[in-house]
Structures are given as structure tokens and as C-alpha cells.
Amino acid sequence: MGIGVCYGGYDLELGTLQAPGSGFMFFWVGIIMIGLSLGVLILAMRETAIPGELKKVLWTEIRWKKIVSVLAVLLLYAYVFTTLGFILSTIPLLIFLFKAVEPQSWTKAILGSIISTLTAYSVFQLWLGSQLPRGLLGIG
Amino acid sequence: MELLNYLGIGFSVALQPENLLYCFIGVFIGTLIGVLPGIGPVGAMSLLLPLTFKTTPEAAIIMLAGIYYGSMYGGSTTSILVNIPGEAASVVTCLDGYQMALQGRAGPALGMAAFGSFIAGTLSIVGLMVLAPPLANFALKFGPPEYFTLMILGLTILIYLAHGSMPKALLMAAFGIVLGLIGLDSINARPRFTFDRLELIDGVGLVPIVMGLFGISEVLLNIEQVIRREIIKTKIKNLLPSSKDWWESKGALARGSLLGFFLGILPGGGAIISSFISYAVEKRVSKHPERFGKGAIEGVAGPEAANNAATGGAFIPLMTLGIPPNVIMAMLLGAFMIHGVQPGPLMMKQNPGLFWGVITSMYIGNGMLLILNLPLIGIWVQVLRIPYRILFPLILLFCLIGVYSVGNTVFDIYIMILFGIVGYLMKKFDYEGAPLVLAFVLGPLMENNLRKSLIMSQGDFSIFFTRPLAAASLILAIFFLVSPLIPWMRKKRKEIPTEETA
Numbered sequence: 001m002g003i004g005v006c007y008g009g010y011d012l013e014l015g016t017l018q019a020p021g022s023g024f025m026f027f028w029v030g031i032i033m034i035g036l037s038l039g040v041l042i043l044a045m046r047e048t049a050i051p052g053e054l055k056k057v058l059w060t061e062i063r064w065k066k067i068v069s070v071l072a073v074l075l076l077y078a079y080v081f082t083t084l085g086f087i088l089s090t091i092p093l094l095i096f097l098f099k100a101v102e103p104q105s106w107t108k109a110i111l112g113s114i115i116s117t118l119t120a121y122s123v124f125q126l127w128l129g130s131q132l133p134r135g136l137l138g139i140g
Numbered sequence: 141m142e143l144l145n146y147l148g149i150g151f152s153v154a155l156q157p158e159n160l161l162y163c164f165i166g167v168f169i170g171t172l173i174g175v176l177p178g179i180g181p182v183g184a185m186s187l188l189l190p191l192t193f194k195t196t197p198e199a200a201i202i203m204l205a206g207i208y209y210g211s212m213y214g215g216s217t218t219s220i221l222v223n224i225p226g227e228a229a230s231v232v233t234c235l236d237g238y239q240m241a242l243q244g245r246a247g248p249a250l251g252m253a254a255f256g257s258f259i260a261g262t263l264s265i266v267g268l269m270v271l272a273p274p275l276a277n278f279a280l281k282f283g284p285p286e287y288f289t290l291m292i293l294g295l296t297i298l299i300y301l302a303h304g305s306m307p308k309a310l311l312m313a314a315f316g317i318v319l320g321l322i323g324l325d326s327i328n329a330r331p332r333f334t335f336d337r338l339e340l341i342d343g344v345g346l347v348p349i350v351m352g353l354f355g356i357s358e359v360l361l362n363i364e365q366v367i368r369r370e371i372i373k374t375k376i377k378n379l380l381p382s383s384k385d386w387w388e389s390k391g392a393l394a395r396g397s398l399l400g401f402f403l404g405i406l407p408g409g410g411a412i413i414s415s416f417i418s419y420a421v422e423k424r425v426s427k428h429p430e431r432f433g434k435g436a437i438e439g440v441a442g443p444e445a446a447n448n449a450a451t452g453g454a455f456i457p458l459m460t461l462g463i464p465p466n467v468i469m470a471m472l473l474g475a476f477m478i479h480g481v482q483p484g485p486l487m488m489k490q491n492p493g494l495f496w497g498v499i500t501s502m503y504i505g506n507g508m509l510l511i512l513n514l515p516l517i518g519i520w521v522q523v524l525r526i527p528y529r530i531l532f533p534l535i536l537l538f539c540l541i542g543v544y545s546v547g548n549t550v551f552d553i554y555i556m557i558l559f560g561i562v563g564y565l566m567k568k569f570d571y572e573g574a575p576l577v578l579a580f581v582l583g584p585l586m587e588n589n590l591r592k593s594l595i596m597s598q599g600d601f602s603i604f605f606t607r608p609l610a611a612a613s614l615i616l617a618i619f620f621l622v623s624p625l626i627p628w629m630r631k632k633r634k635e636i637p638t639e640e641t642a
Contacts, residue, residue: 005318012332017599022325022332025587029317036311043307062364067564070363070536071557074356077540078553090540094533101363102529112530120537128191130545 002037006030066101073097085135086125090117143269146496153497154504159199162192166203167505170210171512174230175218175520176531181211182577183355185471186347187538189478190545197479198494202501204475208468209261209451209502212411213509216253216444217520220246229411229447232419236432236439243435251379252389252437253444254513260397260445261506264452267401268459269499272488276460279485284592285603287463289613291586294463296617297406299575301413306624309575312566316576319344320583327591339551346474348543348552349580350467352559353566353573355539359532360564379514381437389441392422396445403446404453406465411450418446452502458483459495463582467574470581 008023009030015021077093094113098104104112124130153159173184185204192200215230220237233253240249282290299309322333323343334340381389396418403414422442423432432439457465462484464470476483481491488495513520543556563573597603605611 001315008333012330017594017601020591020594022328022330025321025583025590026318026332029314029321033311033314033318036307036314039307040305040311043305064364066363067360070360071561074536074540074557074560075554078550078557081544081550081553090537094537097533097536098529101532102527104529116534116537120541124541124545129194130190130541131548132541132544 002030002033002035004030005033063101069100070097073100081135082133083135085137086132087117087121087137088135090120143273146273146492147269147500149492150496150498150500153198153493154202154501158195159202159497159501160504162195162199162203163206163501163505164508166206167210167213167508168512170207170212171214171509171520172523173207174211174214174216175523176526180354180358181208182350182467182471183358183539184211185468185475186350187355187542189347189471189475190542192475193478197476197481197491198497200475200479201472201494201498202505204472205455205498205502206505208472209448209505210509210512212261212444212448212451213254213257213513214520215447216257216440217250217513217517218524220249220253220440221521222524229415229450230444231412232415232443233440235419236434236436239433239435240437240440245435247378248381248385248437249440250517251514252381252385252441254379254510255381256389256393256396256441256444257448257513258506258510259393260400260449261452261509262503263397264401264404264449265499265502265506267449268452268455272456272460272495272499275456276485276488279461282461282485282609283607284589284596285607285610286613287461288586288589288593289604289610289617290461290463291582291589293613293617293620294457294465295575295579295582296620298466298578300620300623305570306621308571312571312573313575313579316579317583317586319349319576320580321587326584326588337551339549343584344555345543345546345552346471346577346581347546348555349559350471350577351539351543352556352561353563353577355535356556356560357563357567357573359535360560361567362528363532379517385437389437391425392418392438392442393445395421395425396442397449400446400449401453404450404465405456411447411454414446414450415443418442455499459487459498460485462487462585464578467577470578473581 005026007030009026009028010023012023012026013021014024014027073093073096077089081089091113094116095109098109098112099106121132125132154163169184169188170181173181185207188203188207192203195203212229216233216237219230219233220241223234223238237249237253240246295313299306299313318333320343322340324330324341325332331341396414399418399421400411400414403417404411419432419439419442422436422438423429426432426436426438428436454465454469457463458469458473462473462482464473473483481487481494539556540553543552544550546552566573593603594601603610604614
């Protein structure tokens with residue numbers, strides 16, 4: 001990344017010391033990033049670690065699938081948000097989130113999602129005047 | 141006399157019904173997020189920032205400030221009742237507060253935390269009121285070289301105080317500067333690193349980055365493991381501390397208030413550090429240090445006073461110099477700018493209503509917090525019982541709505557998710573988010589002042605060494621940067637508590 005920033009800065013024009021250009025700061029911060037990255041790399045290589053220990057500490061007993069599924073659903077939500085609109089996209093999102101991590105009954109999940117969505121809609125759209133997307137329902 | 145006039149102006153602003161309402165909303169939400177684990181004051185402030193777009197700048201800043209100092213009150217409740225700090229600044233309150241609760245003294249512990257917070261919060265506002273005007277007058281003499289070097293110093297101290305590796309913290313700061321500079325060049329309006337995306341012309345938003353780094357990543361960390369919380373089941377009674385409790389705590393309250401206020405002025409997590417240092421000081425000066433960790437009320441009073449006093453101190457560099465000393469103040473700077481106000485030495489003269497209105501609203505807010513945290517403690521105990529499986533979808537929903545509302549663009553949601561992943565990985569690999577966010581906010585200001593300085597000096601870097609304040613700031617910054625190479629300084633640095641160790 002440091003190299004990219006450095007190149008981008010150079011490409012933007014460095015200017016002179018008397019009149020620094022648009023890329024001046026980028027270029028020098030990029031140089032600093034490269035230096036620091038090398039520093040961090042060298043320090044990491046000097047540390048004596050037991051093979052596999054880091055992996056064990058960072059990633060064991062982690063509910064991987066939960067994290068990946070939540071992220072995937074958030075991305076999907078962002079993708080359909082304006083097309084479907086706030087209400088139609090938020091209710092399924094919340095049902096998934098209520099069910100996904102610590103499973104609850106369908107009734108609780110569906111009711112909770114509808115109540116939360118409508119409450120959020122009333123507060124943000126109707127009371128505070130946010131402009132949430134209307135989407136297919138055309139509500140907003 | 142002049143101070144009384146200013147106070148009059150301040151109260152006339154703070155007591156307007158709209159501002160009173162926003163002050164209440166701020167301290168209420170502050171207490172709520174202080175009680176709830178999983179969302180901190182930074183996340184809550186960025187979440188509510190879009191709601192302030194239609195209000196006056198006074199109402200906006202009063203509410204956001206209320207969230208900050210309100211969260212310090214709320215954080216102690218979870219520390220005492222659940223042994224889990226709602227906020228990093230309340231970590232040490234767990235040590236004796238929870239022990240007191242186990243001994244059936246949850247009431248006096250909660251009471252002392254609330255009264256201590258109130259006393260210290262009020263004292264720090266007095267300090268802010270007295271110190272801010274002369275400092276703002278002094279800052280009028282500053283030019284671009286002084287501002288540039290002061291920002292370098294602020295950033296360096298924050299990096300010095302960061303947990304773990306300094307090169308990693310520096311790397312995060314450099315990354316933050318690059319992110320902050322994306323968008324149009326402020327001098328010649330040339331697009332930089334925008335990749336032909338229209339959404340990036342105005343730069344990357346502060347809110348999506350902060351929500352991602354501090355909101356989404358926190359949710360991801362919490363759902364990766366099963367969280368169990370045990371709430372003390374004993375009935376909470378006698379919230380008013382006894383005269384013996386007061387007698388034992390008086391010194392701790394005074395020392396905590398002073399320590400917190402002055403440490404709060406320094407860049408880098410003042411509330412957290414001051415609470416830890418206050419605890420260490422109290423243990424050292426106590427005639428019975430063996431009581432600490434076993435339910436000593438001074439162990440609650442001192443740190444709670446310190447973390448609240450630090451919030452008042454933190455406003456000084458922002459309001460008088462326009463330089464935020466920590467991430468939360470960086471958020472406030474963002475809010476000021478959104479409302480077209482530039483905090484700094486001229487703010488007191490150009491916007492006396494805003495300046496003094498915010499300060500006096502803190503008196504009122506502290507009073508509201510005392511009521512919220514003592515008679516209404518039962519509500520917060522009930523809030524604590526909400527399971528995380530219900531809480532996290534709602535936190536995510538608020539993050540999504542909050543981020544979208546800033547610019548009404550889905551692009552910001554993608555940015556937030558991206559920084560959620562980045563923040564999650566940063567926490568895993570021991571990189572801190574605070575230097576990144578502060579550098580993100582300071583980056584454009586630093587660049588501007590650096591370029592102006594070089595234009596002033598016709599490219600001569602000695603301008604940073606020939607002006608006394610600029611030279612002093614740079615020398616101090618260099619000292620902090622090289623200090624890890626000095627063995628005793630390295631040892632001292634490792635002893636400093638930070639949010640990550642909390």
C-alpha cells in the first residue's frame with residue numbers, strides 16, 4: 001500500500017519545496033509507510049514464535065461461519081437497499097440476524113424484526129426526517 | 141465579571157427548550173451506551189451525528205458532548221453490577237466496585253460512582269471555563285508552523301500512548317493521513333485518489349470509517365464467541381453513601397478530579413489513563429492498601445472522578461486550538477465542521493453563544509446525569525439484562541441507518557462494512573484504531589498547514605525550528621518518537637494502561 005501511495009503521490013505532482021504540489025504529502029507519507037511496514041516485518045520476523053501458535057491464539061474457538069454469514073448478508077442488504085427500500089430489505093435482514101447467531105423461535109424473530117423495523121422507520125423517517133429509500137413499496 | 145457575562149450568555153443558550161431536550165437526549169444515550177457493552181461513545185456519536193444535521197450547531201454539539209460525558213457515568217454501572225466495564229475508562233471500577241456489590245454494597249458503590257462523577261465533572265467544567273479563555277488568547281499568536289508542529293506533537297503522544305508496537309501505531313496514523321487526504325485538493329481542487337468515483341470527490345466520510353472500525357468490528361468480535369453475563373442478584377439499596385464512605389472517599393475524589401482534568405488535556409485517551417493512574421495513586425497513598433481489590437470505596441471514587449474530570453479537560457485543546465486530543469474529540473471536530481463552525485482561538489469571539497452554551501450545558505447535563513443514575517438506576521439494571529442476541533441486530537441496524545443518513549448513499553454502507561472487516565482484523569493483529577481516526581481528521585489540516593508554512597518560508601524547513609513554540613513541539617514529538625529506544629522509557633510505556641488492555 002505504501003508503494004501505491006508513493007506512486008500515486010508522485011503521479012499527482014510533487015511540486016517544489018517553495019510550492020508543494022497535490023502529491024507532496026502523499027509521496028512522503030507513502031515513503032514513511034514503506035519504512036514502517038519494513039520495520040514491522042523485521043520485528044515480526046525477529047520474534048520467536050512456536051509454529052502454529054499464532055493461528056491457534058487468533059482463530060481457535062471462533063464461530064467463523066457466523067462472522068462470514070453476517071458480513072455476506074450485510075453486503076447483500078447494501079446491494080438491495082435502494083431497490084427494495086428500507087422496510088422490505090430491513091425486515092428479512094433482522095430476521096436473519098435474530099435467527100443466525102443465537103437461534104430464537106421464528107415467531108420471536110419475525111415479530112421482533114417487524115417491530116424493530118417499523119419503530120426505526122417511525123423514528124428516523126417520520127420523526128427525524130431522514131430520507132430512507134422508498135423502494136418497491138414507495139413508502140417514504 | 142467578564143466570566144459572569146459569558147456564563148450568562150452560555151446559560152441563555154443552554155436553557156433554551158430545544159437545547160435542554162438535546163442535552164437530555166445526549167446524556168440519556170450516553171448513559172445507555174455506557175451501560176451496554178458492544179457500542180462505545182464514538183460509535184454512538186457517529187450514529188447520531190446525522191440526526192443533528194437539521195438542528196442548530198449549539199444543539200448538535202450539546203447533544204454529542206452529552207453522549208461523551210454521559211457514557212462515563214453509565215460505564216461504571218456494568219463494572220459494579222456485572223464485572224464487565226461498559227466503557228474502557230471504567231475498567232478499574234470493576235476491581236473494587238464489583239467486590240462491594242458481592243458484599244451487598246452495590247448501592248453505595250453506584251452512589252459514590254455517580255456522586256464522584258458529578259463532583260469531578262462539575263469541577264472540570266470550572267477548570268475548562270477558567271483555562272480556556274487565556275489559552276485561546278494565547279493561541280491567536282499561532283501561525284501555520286505552530287499548528288503543524290502541535291498536530292504532529294498531539295499525534296505522536298497518542299501513538300506513544302497506544303497499546304503495543306509503536307511502529308504499528310505509526311503505520312495506522314500514516315494510513316489515516318492518506319485516507320483523510322482522499323478527495324479534492326483544498327488548494328487547487330485537484331481530485332486525489334478518487335479512482336474516478338464521484339462519491340470520493342468529497343473524500344471518505346468520517347462516520348462510515350468510525351462506525352466500521354468501532355461499531356461493526358466490535359459486533360464481529362462479540363459474535364465470534366459466546367458471551368455470558370452474570371448480573372448481581374442482590375437488591376440494590378442505600379444508594380446514598382454513608383458519612384463514613386464520604387470521609388474515606390474525600391481525598392480520592394479531590395485527587396481524581398485534579399489528575400483527570402490535567403491528564404484529559406493531553407492527547408491520547410485521557411479518561412482511560414487517568415482512571416488507572418488515579419487507582420494506582422489511591423492505593424499508594426492509602427494507609428491500608430491491602431483493602432484495594434477487596435471492596436475499598438476509594439477504589440471506586442478516585443477512578444470514577446478521574447474519568448469524568450478528563451472529559452472536561454479534553455475539551456480544552458479542541459475548543460481553544462481546534463486540535464482534538466482523542467478520537468471522541470475528533471468526532472466532535474467533525475461535527476463542528478459539518479455545521480460550518482471552526483473550533484479554535486477565534487471561536488470564543490465569533491461564536492460566544494456556542495462556546496459558552498456548550499460549556500454551561502455540561503453543568504445542566506451533569507445534574508441530569510445524577511438524576512438518571514441514582515433514582516433511575518433500576519432502568520439501567522433492566523437494560524443490562526437484554527441479551528446480546530437481541531442487542532447486536534439492533535446495533536447493526538442503527539449503524540446501517542446512521543451511515544446511510546449522512547449522505548443518502550449506499551456507497552457509505554460499503555465503506556462501513558469494509559472498515560468493519562479492517563477493524564476486526566486490526567484488533568486481531570494488535571493494531572489500534574485511535575491513531576488512524578485522529579490522523580484521518582488531522583491529516584488535511586496538517587497538510588494545509590505544512591504547505592502554508594513552506595510557502596511562507598519559501599521552502600525552508602528551518603521555519604519549524606526557529607519559531608520557539610514550533611521548535612519546542614517538534615523536539616517533544618521527536619523525544620516521544622525515539623523514547624522506546626531508551627530502556628527505562630520503554631519500561632514506563634509498557635506500564636501505561638490503554639483501551640486495548642482494558
